Amino acid sequence: MFEQARTASVWLRLHGVLIYIFLYAPIVLLVFFSFNKSPSGTLPITGYTLNWYRELGNDYFLLDSFRNSLYVAGIATPLATVIGTLCAFGLVRTQFRLKGLFSSLILMPMVVPGILLGAALLIVLRPILGLPLSIWTAALGHVVVTTPYAVLAVATRLYGYDRRLDAAAADLGASPGRAFWHVTLPLVTPGILAAGLIVFTVSLDTFGVTFFTIGAQGTLPMYIWSQVEMGIRPTVNALGTLFMLGSIAILFCANRLLRRR
Amino acid sequence: MSSIAHAAAQRQAARGFRMPWQVFAFLPISALDLVLFVLPMLVMGVASVLVIREFHISLELTGRSYLFFLGSPLYLWILGKSVLLALGVTAACLVLAYPFAIFLTKLPRNAQRTMLVLVILPFWTSYLLRVYAWMTLLGESGLINRGLTSLGLLDEPLRFLLYNNFSVVLVSVYLYLPYAALALYTALERLDLSLVDAAKDLGARPWQVFWHVTLPLTLPGVFASFIFVFIPMVGEYVTPSLVGGARGLMIVNVVVSQVQALRFGIASAMAFVIVALILGLVLALSKAARLERVFGV
Numbered sequence: 001m002f003e004q005a006r007t008a009s010v011w012l013r014l015h016g017v018l019i020y021i022f023l024y025a026p027i028v029l030l031v032f033f034s035f036n037k038s039p040s041g042t043l044p045i046t047g048y049t050l051n052w053y054r055e056l057g058n059d060y061f062l063l064d065s066f067r068n069s070l071y072v073a074g075i076a077t078p079l080a081t082v083i084g085t086l087c088a089f090g091l092v093r094t095q096f097r098l099k100g101l102f103s104s105l106i107l108m109p110m111v112v113p114g115i116l117l118g119a120a121l122l123i124v125l126r127p128i129l130g131l132p133l134s135i136w137t138a139a140l141g142h143v144v145v146t147t148p149y150a151v152l153a154v155a156t157r158l159y160g161y162d163r164r165l166d167a168a169a170a171d172l173g174a175s176p177g178r179a180f181w182h183v184t185l186p187l188v189t190p191g192i193l194a195a196g197l198i199v200f201t202v203s204l205d206t207f208g209v210t211f212f213t214i215g216a217q218g219t220l221p222m223y224i225w226s227q228v229e230m231g232i233r234p235t236v237n238a239l240g241t242l243f244m245l246g247s248i249a250i251l252f253c254a255n256r257l258l259r260r261r
Numbered sequence: 262m263s264s265i266a267h268a269a270a271q272r273q274a275a276r277g278f279r280m281p282w283q284v285f286a287f288l289p290i291s292a293l294d295l296v297l298f299v300l301p302m303l304v305m306g307v308a309s310v311l312v313i314r315e316f317h318i319s320l321e322l323t324g325r326s327y328l329f330f331l332g333s334p335l336y337l338w339i340l341g342k343s344v345l346l347a348l349g350v351t352a353a354c355l356v357l358a359y360p361f362a363i364f365l366t367k368l369p370r371n372a373q374r375t376m377l378v379l380v381i382l383p384f385w386t387s388y389l390l391r392v393y394a395w396m397t398l399l400g401e402s403g404l405i406n407r408g409l410t411s412l413g414l415l416d417e418p419l420r421f422l423l424y425n426n427f428s429v430v431l432v433s434v435y436l437y438l439p440y441a442a443l444a445l446y447t448a449l450e451r452l453d454l455s456l457v458d459a460a461k462d463l464g465a466r467p468w469q470v471f472w473h474v475t476l477p478l479t480l481p482g483v484f485a486s487f488i489f490v491f492i493p494m495v496g497e498y499v500t501p502s503l504v505g506g507a508r509g510l511m512i513v514n515v516v517v518s519q520v521q522a523l524r525f526g527i528a529s530a531m532a533f534v535i536v537a538l539i540l541g542l543v544l545a546l547s548k549a550a551r552l553e554r555v556f557g558v
Contacts, residue, residue, distance in 0.1 A: 008367040016364040019357065019442075022435065023383050026394035029404065033397065083289040090286030104547035106290065109298055111488065112539055113496025113513050116532045119520045120301035123308060123529075128300075144297045147290060205387050207499060212520070224389045228503060232397050240390035247385045255378070 027244065034237035052238035059235070065223035071135050072210070072219055073203035076142035080203075081196040083143070084150025085188075091151070092158040110148040114208020117144070122212045133215030141209035146202050150195040157191025157258065190257040197254035201247050302536060309529035326530035336515060336531070343512040346426060347494035350433045354441035354490050355483060357434070362445035362482075377446065384439045392503050395432045399423040399504070424506025432504050433494055440489040448482025449475075484550035492539050 008016070037047040056062060091103060109117065121141055125131045131140075165187070169179035207221040214222070220243075227236050312321045330336050365376055383391065398404045399422040406418035422428060452475065460470045476483075501511040512535060519528035 008364045012360055012364040012367070015360050019361045019438070020379065023380065023438065026391065026398060026435070027383055027386060029398065030390065030394045083293055086286045087290040090283050094283055094286075100548060101544070104543050106294070108540065108543060109294070111492045111496075111543060112536055113493070113498060115498045115513060115517055116496065116536065117298070117301065119516070119528065119532065120305040121297065122520075123304050123525070124297075124301045128304070129296075140297055144293060147293065151290075201385060205389075207389060211517075221387070221389055224387065224393070228389060228393045228396070232393075232400065236390070236393060237397075240387060240393070243390060244386040247387070248382065251382075251385050 030237050031241045031244075033234065034241045036234070036237075039234050052234045053242075055235050056238055056242070061218075062220075062223055062239070065218045065220050068135055068214075068217050069204055069220040072139045072142055072214075073200050075136065075139035076146060076203045077196055077200045079139075079143045080146040080199045081150050081192060084147045084195060084199070085154045085192050087147070088151045088154035088158055092155050092161075106151060107148050109144050114145060114206065115211050116208075117141070118209040118212035121209070125213065133213060135214065135217060138210050138214035138217075138219065141213040142203045142206055145206060145209050146199040149202050150199050153195035153198050153254075153258070154188070154191050157188055157194070161187065194254040194257040197250050197257070201250050201254075204247070302533075305529045305536075306533050308525055309533045311526065313526040323526075326526040329527055330530050330534070336512075339510060339515055340512045340534070342426070343495055343497075346430060346433075346511065347491050347497075349430055350437060350494050351441075351487060351491040353430070353434045354438050355445075355486055358438060358441035358445050358486070361442055362449050365442075365446050366449045377443075380439050380442050388436070389499060389503075391436060392432055392500055395428070395435065396423070396504060399428055399431075423504060425508045426505070428504040429497075429501050429509040429511070432500050433497060436500065437490040437494060441486040444485035444489060445479065445482040448479040448485070452478050481549065481551040484546050488543060488546050488550055492542055495539065496535060 034052055035048045035050070037049045037051075087106065091099070091106075096102075118141060121137070122133075125137050125140075126133065131137050161184070165183055166179050169183045170176070174182065205221060206219075207225065210219050210222060218226070224236065224239065227233050308318075309326050310322055310324065312319045312323050312325070365373055365380075368376060396403070400406070401418040401420065401423070403422070405422060406415065409415040410418065456474055456478070457470055460474045465473065496513050497511055498513040498517060501509050501514055505511065505514075512531065516528050516531045516535070519525075519531065
């Protein structure tokens, strides 16, 4: 099994195939059942229908949640991307004592349970900061949670950046500001855009921190939560299929941007 | 530093232009995290030692919330169980992901890229919906039970598939496997294969090569898996809520029910213990996991 040959043994290949089946079977079935006529959302397949997709379009609560999600992600994305980009520049381009510690602290909001952070924010937002719960407070929570993703995405891109380009610009008489604006920034822009797309996607799917910070309104994950808690519903399969297509399209673009040289 | 950069630095110094740009780089994130991350955590810490009755806070110190939490066998058991479940999920992810990551590194270069994207792809579909997909698989009228019954292998549905610790572990392994696979793949890809060849030339058996060369050199990947699997898993809320039922509850479910019951003091004490545990683990593991490497140190 751990034979260090240059090609994979039969056992390794079999294991690999099984892992892919494990990862994809539930998703494929979800897509499959979204077209199933039987409302139980499970076997047997009784025929194909687009009814569940049509029902989604008539669900006012769903459309409202989707709009709220777009608002929250729309507010959080530019903020998290700018803050994360600045931080990535600082981390990649300077050396200081305790940098490792600082980096881990920056990643903390990624691993602290979102719902606990949301509960803690609940105590701070209204009583201390005087902010009533709304889409805006949820967006602030999202900024905290998604900024580490932006830092990671931009830092990855910056790490591969050839600093001699800046030196060349300076040697040709460019001021640091000018070199940054005309040389560094255009080269790093794809990374920043990719970070924005990643933040947007993560925000659309963020449930934990939203739970206690949004008040009476709801986002898409809150809607899905309310549906799923009621049990298995065929419209959720249709929604899942659409959600998946949307995320994959966004991330496909992000991936293209990150790879561009 | 190259001579070009050195000359540029000299010219810059001569102009007397020295922008403290690091201030602009770190100020926004520091402000954000101080106000909306550190402050809430501190307030939570303070709330855990004050006397709070619903919305009335009196400035009276008390250890009651902690005594209540740490003195309750049930809550301590759920906390311990959460840590155990997280350990189990991490172990399962490592055992499944390690050979899988080896498999990935042995594919042709181009295929590696595609297969990696395929590993990450499910991670980007809605988290709640991936848990939901398992509910439709494991339920009493779910695909597995229906399938086995219609094949005549079962008379009545298996009930142990859903709403217990087993279903929480299974679904969590499914959710976190891509993280472990990525972390281990990154570590394996950096492995210098000539060391493996050298060990083999010196007569090491395959398992000896693995145990004495490959595994020690890829330990940062194992530690990184711990950070991205074990730590979020200890604080998992969605999976135990949806597929855990009453028997599969984890500690964060208890905290949330305390918040919803407006018992903020007790909720804060519990949350504070969990966050302290997580913070301690991240700080302890971040060096071993070479986390700073992602920032190019």
